[in-house]
Amino acid sequence: MEAVLRHLTNILELLAVSQTDHVSEWDRHTTLRGFQWAEYCEQLHSRFQCNPAVRSALESALSDTNQRLQQALPSCSPVMFSELAQCQHMLLIHLLTNPSAPNSVIPILFPDPKTAAQDSQFDQNSLITCKSAFNLLCRTSDRTSYAGLHVEAVVRGKLLGNLLNSVLSRTGNDEYARTLLDSILHDSAGKPESLYDVIAAALLSPDDETNSVVPHFILAWLQEHDGCLSKLCKSLSPGLCTVISRQSREFKQAYWGVLKQWASCLEFDVLEGLWVPTSDEPVTFIILTDRFKDLLHSGPPLKEETETELKTLKREAGDFNVKGICIWTDVIIQLKL
Amino acid sequence: MEAVSETDVQFWMAKVVNWGEATSCSALLDTSRHLGSLRSFLQQVLQGLQQMSSTSEAMKTFPFVGQFLGRLCWNPCVIADERSQRLLLRCLSCLYSAEPLNAVEQKANMWIKNMLCHLISEEEGSVAHATVKHAGLTPKRYHSEALQKVVSLMTEEVIKSCNGLPNTSARCSNGNIYVMSTACAALVTCPQMSPLIGALLKHSMLCGTSCLNQEFIKEVSEALIRLYLCVFCLSLLHSKRLVLEDEAVVNLWCYSPSCLEGAAVSLLESVLSDHETMTQSLDKHVNDSLLPQASADHCHIFLTVSEIYRNVLTEIDENLAVRALIQVFTVCFLQRLTGQKTQDRLPLRAFFPHVMPSLLPPLLTAPSEVPREAWLDHLIWIRSLLQSVMENEAGEDVRAYQAVFQAWFLLVQCGYWVDTAAELLVLAAPENAEPLLWLLTFFHHPTNRGHQRSQQTAEAREAWTHLRMLFLTRPPPPRHLSAVKELLSSSLSANLVLHLFLNFTVFSHGPVSIINEINDKVLTEAAVKRRALWILASIRCRLNSAATRDDRVHSRLRTLQDTLLQT
Numbered sequence: 001m002e003a004v005l006r007h008l009t010n011i012l013e014l015l016a017v018s019q020t021d022h023v024s025e026w027d028r029h030t031t032l033r034g035f036q037w038a039e040y041c042e043q044l045h046s047r048f049q050c051n052p053a054v055r056s057a058l059e060s061a062l063s064d065t066n067q068r069l070q071q072a073l074p075s076c077s078p079v080m081f082s083e084l085a086q087c088q089h090m091l092l093i094h095l096l097t098n099p100s101a102p103n104s105v106i107p108i109l110f111p112d113p114k115t116a117a118q119d120s121q122f123d124q125n126s127l128i129t130c131k132s133a134f135n136l137l138c139r140t141s142d143r144t145s146y147a148g149l150h151v152e153a154v155v156r157g158k159l160l161g162n163l164l165n166s167v168l169s170r171t172g173n174d175e176y177a178r179t180l181l182d183s184i185l186h187d188s189a190g191k192p193e194s195l196y197d198v199i200a201a202a203l204l205s206p207d208d209e210t211n212s213v214v215p216h217f218i219l220a221w222l223q224e225h226d227g228c229l230s231k232l233c234k235s236l237s238p239g240l241c242t243v244i245s246r247q248s249r250e251f252k253q254a255y256w257g258v259l260k261q262w263a264s265c266l267e268f269d270v271l272e273g274l275w276v277p278t279s280d281e282p283v284t285f286i287i288l289t290d291r292f293k294d295l296l297h298s299g300p301p302l303k304e305e306t307e308t309e310l311k312t313l314k315r316e317a318g319d320f321n322v323k324g325i326c327i328w329t330d331v332i333i334q335l336k337l
Numbered sequence: 338m339e340a341v342s343e344t345d346v347q348f349w350m351a352k353v354v355n356w357g358e359a360t361s362c363s364a365l366l367d368t369s370r371h372l373g374s375l376r377s378f379l380q381q382v383l384q385g386l387q388q389m390s391s392t393s394e395a396m397k398t399f400p401f402v403g404q405f406l407g408r409l410c411w412n413p414c415v416i417a418d419e420r421s422q423r424l425l426l427r428c429l430s431c432l433y434s435a436e437p438l439n440a441v442e443q444k445a446n447m448w449i450k451n452m453l454c455h456l457i458s459e460e461e462g463s464v465a466h467a468t469v470k471h472a473g474l475t476p477k478r479y480h481s482e483a484l485q486k487v488v489s490l491m492t493e494e495v496i497k498s499c500n501g502l503p504n505t506s507a508r509c510s511n512g513n514i515y516v517m518s519t520a521c522a523a524l525v526t527c528p529q530m531s532p533l534i535g536a537l538l539k540h541s542m543l544c545g546t547s548c549l550n551q552e553f554i555k556e557v558s559e560a561l562i563r564l565y566l567c568v569f570c571l572s573l574l575h576s577k578r579l580v581l582e583d584e585a586v587v588n589l590w591c592y593s594p595s596c597l598e599g600a601a602v603s604l605l606e607s608v609l610s611d612h613e614t615m616t617q618s619l620d621k622h623v624n625d626s627l628l629p630q631a632s633a634d635h636c637h638i639f640l641t642v643s644e645i646y647r648n649v650l651t652e653i654d655e656n657l658a659v660r661a662l663i664q665v666f667t668v669c670f671l672q673r674l675t676g677q678k679t680q681d682r683l684p685l686r687a688f689f690p691h692v693m694p695s696l697l698p699p700l701l702t703a704p705s706e707v708p709r710e711a712w713l714d715h716l717i718w719i720r721s722l723l724q725s726v727m728e729n730e731a732g733e734d735v736r737a738y739q740a741v742f743q744a745w746f747l748l749v750q751c752g753y754w755v756d757t758a759a760e761l762l763v764l765a766a767p768e769n770a771e772p773l774l775w776l777l778t779f780f781h782h783p784t785n786r787g788h789q790r791s792q793q794t795a796e797a798r799e800a801w802t803h804l805r806m807l808f809l810t811r812p813p814p815p816r817h818l819s820a821v822k823e824l825l826s827s828s829l830s831a832n833l834v835l836h837l838f839l840n841f842t843v844f845s846h847g848p849v850s851i852i853n854e855i856n857d858k859v860l861t862e863a864a865v866k867r868r869a870l871w872i873l874a875s876i877r878c879r880l881n882s883a884a885t886r887d888d889r890v891h892s893r894l895r896t897l898q899d900t901l902l903q904t
Binding site: 156 | 422481
């Protein structure tokens with residue numbers, strides 16, 4: 001175990017150095033050794049990804065090393081355990097993006113396709129082909145025919161769902177799964193809407209609908225992050241939310257919760273005779289009713305359940321039948337229930 | 338010397354600027370239409386770059402190259418095509434300087450590194466980047482799985498739209514099929530694509546209207562032909578594997594006649610190119626080509642393939658390899674036909690429309706289905722039918738000639754009866770030999786060109802007499818040995834004599850040592866040995882489907898083949 005931790009530290013140092021100008025001293029031999037170490041590292045990840053005990057030992061070693069390296073070389077980025085699966089790729093990217101990398105190193109990493117063996121360690125052809133084939137196909141299928149989601153989101157969501165499923169299938173990995181989602185959220189800060197689409201697909205992903213582990217976990221995670229669930233529901237279309245509600249009871253409950261929360265942000269403006277938003281949340285009465293309309297158009301049993309829920313809410317709020325007092329009354333009137 | 342012409346450069350630069358990142362349907366369509374010619378141009382550019390001594394020189398000689406290659410790197414339709422991708426990367430590799438001498442070269446290096454980075458990774462901050470980064474897999478595995486998933490989703494979509502099309506007159510409701518097939522034109526050689534390609538081809542079968550992109554069809558058929566050549570020629574060096582389900586291949590043939598022709602011609606070419614392997618396992622290779630099965634299921638496929646091979650035979654008259662192929666193909670086809678359900682079966686007449694109908698029953702019944710004692714009578718029957726066809730030839734009328742030719746072609750297709758006649762001649766009594774010799778002569782010399790028929794018949798009889806003496810007398814008389822050798826080298830009936838000779842070798846009852854001795858003395862020339870192998874191939878195929886197995890004969894055949902292959 002000690003040896004493993006030492007190796008891990010070495011890799012991190014290697015990765016850090018590859019981002020600095022010390023890399024100018026690397027020669028062919030060093031570079032190839034570097035990739036060998038990186039490959040070893042990838043094997044470590046795959047062996048221990050789902051093993052909580054060993055993984056947490058590795059994670060703390062990583063954390064220590066990251067801290068140490070940050071102090072010595074502030075420009076280099078910390079490495080998370082999940083990233084170790086792509087160690088060779090990371091190293092390659094560092095070498096490509098670091099201006100100090102020796103010029104002689106690149107041809108080693110991108111050998112002439114004609115002379116290089118098909119399965120050589122540095123053959124990028126199948127990666128490039130698969131990646132662009134995937135992009136190309138995603139473009140041609142721009143009709144949103146998967147519950148309103150774009151096919152790229154569906155695929156990424158399914159893959160994410162599979163990942164979470166395999167991680168969560170062993171006990172003791174909840175924290176790690178949470179870290180994964182946190183990291184993904186952090187790293188896609190640029191475009192949260194696209195991420196929400198992927199998460200929606202992940203919620204829909206289990207092929208076996210009785211498997212609720214992944215949806216349950218994702219919902220719990222969403223609820224831990226302040227406002228995340230609400231943002232997700234806002235970003236997804238009414239139709240999509242309905243589809244997910246049909247498939248997952250938990251999501252249905254959570255969704256209703258969000259809708260209730262939105263409803264509480266609306267106030268009746270007596271002068272205008274309308275329900276208007278009071279907070280920064282851009283939710284209007286129309287948006288709210290549209291959401292419920294979609295739920296009611298979905299068919300049994302969701303239709304009946306939603307009707308019952310609305311009637312219950314109206315009753316609990318005083319059972320008014322006049323407009324302008326209770327939002328639920330008005331919603332029901334609007335939807336002609 | 339200019340490696341690339343200025344007009345070409347202008348044309349392609351305009352194209353790549355127009356295509357951009359191929360986000361619009363029309364850009365995608367245009368790219369896929371030009372992929373083939375783009376590859377040729379890239380090849381020229383590559384050759385030009387390879388002759389440069391430095392990057393600076395390259396940039397001076399080909400000032401467009403940076404922009405050109407750069408823009409192509411952003412076009413996924415081009416990158417996804419493996420061959421274009423390789424050419425592109427090789428061009429970039431040429432422009433990279435391991436030891437840059439000036440600012441231009443350094444800048445070029447940086448630019449190339451950026452391109453490479455872009456090709457292998459996603460934009461930072463995007464969801465794509467984030468999901469790949471933390472996926473717990475190498476990017477290669479991730480994208481391979483992603484590709485598989487998107488293919489299966491899209492395949493399902495296509496299959497679903499197929500289910501709404503029971504009849505061929507229904508208009509294709511899914512306009513997306515066309516766009517999908519356009520994208521697939523670049524991707525035919527990607528192995529993960531085959532389910533989608535298969536589904537698209539099947540859809541086209543049901544849809545009836547041409548809703549598939551023509552480039553796609555062309556690429557698929559070209560890739561399939563390359564695959565056939567690979568499989569048969571056993572050279573996987575430059576193979577681009579396209580693995581389709583059998584049903585999809587047959588759908589492609591139904592959809593594209595040129596593709597079917599290509600397949601038939603490839604089978605022929607591959608058979609002709611490798612006699613050593615082919616003569617050993619001709620029936621297996623013919624079956625592997627899927628043509629027999631497809632022919633049994635679709636009458637028009639059989640008719641097309643027969644037509645092609647018939648035309649070939651008129652061009653290269655005496656080619657034994659082609660005849661062996663035709664014979665084996667027909668046998669495999671007939672076997673598949675009998676495997677069909679009775680209610681699905683078309684009458685045989687449909688498959689052989691041009692030939693006199695009375696010829697069909699005797700010829701299309703295999704020798705294995707007729708008791709051995711009845712073979713002679715059966716062959717006499719065949720001979721009399723053929724003779725009646727020939728009697729009409731006397732008028733030298735074109736139609737009469739055609740009738741003879743068609744009858745003869747049917748005999749070639751059902752060559753197992755000719756082989757049977759040759760086998761019977763080994764042990765036949767002289768009074769029974771005449772019809773058998775007639776058949777053999779007709780088979781090898783269908784036309785009465787130069788009115789040589791009587792001479793040919795005489796030669797046949799003479800050969801037979803010598804062979805009987807040679808194989809029945811011990812020790813083999815030198816006089817007959819040299820007579821046989823003489824006949825084999827004279828061009829008029831060489832094949833007929835060889836045919837007879839080999840049957841004697843395989844089927845006569847003498848001791849093995851004597852027979853080997855005779856063989857060694859007679860079969861000396863390489864050309865003769867090659868022709869012998871083809872004749873043995875058809876004998877072997879007939880014996881494989883025989884009712885009973887004669888081990889002695891099989892081992893003779895085996896030994897003879899081995900000897901012929903050794904030298």
